[in-house]
Structure formats: structure tokens, C-alpha cells
């Protein structure tokens with residue numbers, strides 16, 4: 001199945017793998033659907049004959065719980081684990097995957113090939129592959145797919161007007177797997193279609209959206225809803241009319257409410273035209289400043305989707321303070337599986353350790369839905385790097401049941417995907433994946449600085465690349481110091497957190513090392529908790545990151561992965577090694593040239 005390798009899924013393919021047919025291993029179970037798409041296994045019942053056909057996606061009548069239960073059992077059997085006991089239910093009703101696919105076939109921030117369903121300005125796909133995709137998403141518990149980019153580019157704004165039957169056919173392919181369709185819409189659409197305005201308080205605009213929604217749900221009765229990026233990075237929005245984002249979102253929410261639709265409104269709003277000389281505007285403050293005052297004003301079917309951090313999917317950010325400020329709003333946590341700033345599916349970067357840290361700061365009950373920017377594309381292995389599918393699988397597991405357990409989830413994915421490796425080899429690979437985030441962080445962005453990537457394509461080092469740009473992304477390194485003071489004495493950003501978190505972040509002595517330069521401007525001779533100076537720590541981390549990448553490469557090269565994964569992983573590892581060296585040398589040289597401070601260990605830094 002090389003054209004459409006689906007990573008961990010081959011274990012669900014017929015014929016039934018031999019090791020699942022042993023009577024002792026096919027532990028008896030019976031599935032019963034429970035409300036909310038959960039399932040319960042009855043002990044001592046027999047394996048329902050339908051399980052295998054269910055696993056192939058032949059499910060009827062909306063019994064999604066049975067589907068999830070079947071996958072969970074097959075997965076447990078394959079991993080040699082006990083079957084899940086008792087009631088199994090997802091914490092969140094909406095477990096969304098946002099695809100940034102454009103109708104010309106490109107994928108914004110996509111690193112796994114072209115779009116799986118668009119090409120040449122129209123729909124173009126292999127229905128069988130889309131069905132398999134639906135099955136893959138369901139196998140890890142995901143249930144909503146947004147099929148077009150949040151930046152709605154020509155001609156995608158006409159998806160509803162011109163392509164509704166095609167949308168309905170696409171939705172039909174995913175339906176048997178309990179995956180519902182969503183589209184990104186353009187807030188100014190009524191004007192694009194010759195209306196005089198898109199003002200959300202205008203009766204004509206409201207009627208226009210209502211009629212639009214009626215048409216959509218008549219064609220696709222289980223359509224999930226609309227996703228909106230408004231007043232963000234030059235997208236149209238309610239600000240044009242002097243309206244708030246609650247007024248904008250509620251207008252759309254009311255149009256779709258009669259159909260049970262959800263309106264997902266992104267909180268990624270900031271001034272992307274900032275003058276770099278302006279020291280008062282601080283981009284991380286933006287989402288909180290815009291939305292916190294609106295808490296309680298959003299309709300019940302609005303989901304406000306907030307990125308995990310206040311910037312934009314950097315390798316290290318504090319959790320967004322907006323999550324703590326809106327208890328009366330349905331919030332969705334947005335993460336990015338596409339590794340835009342984290343190696344673009346060239347560098348190995350397993351996300352579960354990052355999500356564990358996130359969950360430590362953000363109790364799962366703080367949000368009511370989760371969304372991830374997709375890392376999928378037309379590549380045969382779906383996610384570009386053979387190991388990148390781990391992030392998709394893991395997102396599904398965390399979305400179903402958010403609890404810190406990176407090691408377990410990584411181990412399971414390795415076990416399902418590479419059953420041919422020995423137990424030791426699987427352990428080695430799982431260990432490599434578990435460490436990959438920390439290694440990447442060390443050779444790229446020191447101590448929470450962010451934005452040292454090359455502008456626009458966001459790959460590779462460019463320490464000053466974003467320094468004089470309009471995106472609000474500055475580190476202000478000079479010969480003495482680096483970082484932005486975001487305490488009460490600086491931009492005040494830290495005050496957006498609840499008092500106990502604020503107290504930790506305000507003081508460099510208590511602020512976690514990894515976030516030190518996110519919250520503070522410090523001199524290079526600042527002495528860190530471990531006794532090293534800040535500048536020495538920057539050098540040491542970069543050298544350590546490079547060294548660990550070299551070790552990682554040796555480990556990877558020695559692993560007998562199956563082909564083509566072995567070749568693909570090796571090829572990408574060679575690039576990662578090269579790029580890790582660039583990162584290490586360029587960032588160290590940058591700080592060395594500014595500060596004039598030599599490395600305490602006399603390692604080579606370029607003058």
C-alpha cells in the first residue's frame with residue numbers, strides 16, 4: 001500500500017493479522033454505545049462479528065461510540081494490553097483538525113505535499129484515500145475536519161456558492177467515520193457577492209448569512225459549522241464597522257444556530273503592522289486585550305479558538321493568559337501539528353512532551369474543545385516525515401483524554417507503527433522521539449526568546465530576521481543584554497495571568513529557565529540558578545543541542561526501520577544535522593559578536 005501508507009493504521013487492514021486471531025488474544029468483548037460517542041465494554045461477551053466490518057468503516061446509524069470502541073480494542077490487542085475497562089468517553093465533544101488547504105492544491109504551512117482534496121482550483125481526490133483518511137482520524141478519536149485554509153483564498157470563498165454538491169459528497173465520505181465537515185469562511189462574503197456591506201449589525205447581512213446557512217445544512221444536515229479568521233493578518237472582520245468580535249461572531253452564530261451549527265472564531269488577533277520603534281505595543285498582550293473584556297458576551301454556539309501560546313506556535317511559549325480570563329466563554333485550545341516553527345517535518349519533533357507541559361499549566365476543564373492545525377498532505381506517508389504521524393495520532397489521544405502521558409502515547413505509536421522492531425529497538429526509538437523536542441529547542445531558540453527563524457518560510461536560523469519587521473516579534477539583543485521586559489516594570493504582559501502565575505513569572509529568580517527571556521530583559525552576565533551566566537548558558541545549550549542531534553543521528557542510523565521509512569528518515573536526518581549545525585553556529589556567533597564574551601570552554605565560535 002505504498003501510495004497511501006497510513007502509518008499506524010495497517011494493523012486495521014484485512015486480512016486480520018495472525019496474532020489477533022488467536023482465541024486467547026481475542027479477548028471477548030461486547031460494545032455498547034453510550035451517550036456522547038463513548039463506549040463501554042462488557043466482559044465475557046463474544047467478539048461481535050461486526051467488529052471487523054466496523055473497523056473498515058462500515059458503520060451505520062451514527063453509532064460512533066461502537067466505532068471508537070472497536071478501534072480501542074483492536075489497538076489494545078495489537079499492543080498486547082488489557083482491553084479498556086468501564087465507560088470510555090471523550091472529554092471534549094469537538095476534536096477538530098484544521099486543514100490549511102488552498103484550492104490551487106497548495107497547503108499553507110504544509111510540509112507533506114500538496115492538498116489531499118484540492119488541485120487546480122477545484123476538488124480533486126481519490127475517494128478511497130479520503131475514506132481511509134476518515135478511518136484514520138476516527139481511529140484516534142478525531143471528529144471534525146475543516147477542509148480549507150483559514151486565510152480564504154480565491155476561489156475558496158465560493159465553496160458554498162459554487163461547490164455545495166461537491167462539499168456534500170466529500171462530507172459523505174467522512175460521515176461513516178463520525179467525522180463532520182467544517183469550512184473556513186470569509187467574513188466579508190456578503191460584499192464579495194455584491195452586497196453593500198458586511199456589517200454584522202446590518203439586517204441585510206444577517207439575512208444573507210441565514211440564507212447561506214439554510215442552504216448549507218439543507219445539503220449537509222450534519223455539517224459542523226464555520227471557522228473564521230477575522231481582523232487578523234489582513235483578513236476582513238467586524239472592526240471595519242466599529243463592531244466588537246462578539247457582535248461579529250454572534251451574528252454568524254445566530255444564522256447557524258437553528259441547524260445546531262457551531263461558529264468557531266479564532267482569537268489570533270494582533271497588530272501585524274507594528275512599527276518596530278514602538279515600545280508600548282507588545283504582541284503577546286493582544287489576544288487577552290481583545291477578548292477578555294468580551295467574556296460572557298458570546299452566544300452559546302460560539303467556540304473561541306485560542307492558540308496555545310500568546311505568539312504563534314513557537315518552540316517555547318508560556319500558555320496563553322486568555323485561557324484564564326474567559327470562564328463564561330466556550331474556549332478551544334489550538335495547537336499546530338504542522339511544524340511551521342519546529343522543523344517543518346524535516347527535524348524530528350515529537351509534540352507530546354510539549355502538551356504534557358501545557359496540561360500542567362492548563363487544566364483540561366479550562367477549555368471545552370480542541371483543534372489542531374493539520375500536518376497532512378498528499379505524500380505517501382501522509383505527514384511528510386515518517387515520524388510526523390506520531391503528532392497526529394498523539395493529538396487524537398490527548399483530545400480524547402487530556403492527561404500528561406507523553407511516554408505512553410509515544411510508546412504506543414511506535415508499537416503500532418513498527419511492530420517488526422524488537423522491544424529494545426522500539427524502546428530506543430521511543431526514547432529518541434521523547435527527547436526530540438528538548439534537543440530541537442536547545443539548538444534553536446534559547447531560553448524562550450522566539451522568532452530567530454528566517455522570515456516568511458520560518459525554517460532555519462536568522463537571529464535578526466524578524467527584528468525590524470512589522471510583526472511585533474523582537475528580542476532587542478544589544479551588546480549588554482537581550483529579551484523583552486514583560487513584567488510590571490516593562491510591558492505589563494505578566495499581569496494578564498492569575499496572581500500565582502504572575503508572581504512566578506515576574507521574578508527572574510522564580511521564572512522557569514526555559515521562559516526567562518520571554519519575560520525578562522537580562523544582561524549577559526546575569527547569573528542563572530545553576531551558577532552559569534546567561535551568555536554561557538546560551539552557548540552551552542546550543543553546543544549541547546548540536547551534540548545531542550549527532551547522537552540522535554547515530555541512534556537512528558542503527559535502527560532497522562522498515563523501508564521506505566528507513567531511507568526517508570535517514571535523508572531527513574542528514575538535513576536536520578546540517579541545519580542543527582547552522583543554528584548552533586549562527587546563534588552563538590550572533591551573541592558572541594554582540595557581547596564579545598568568549599566561551600568558557602574555548603569551543604569554536606566564529607568571529
Ligand code: GCU
Nearest residue numbers: 108109150151229268312340
Ligand atoms: C501563522 C502562519 C500563517 C497563518 C497564521 C494563522 O502566522 O505563519 O501562515 O495564517 O499563523 O494562524 O492564521
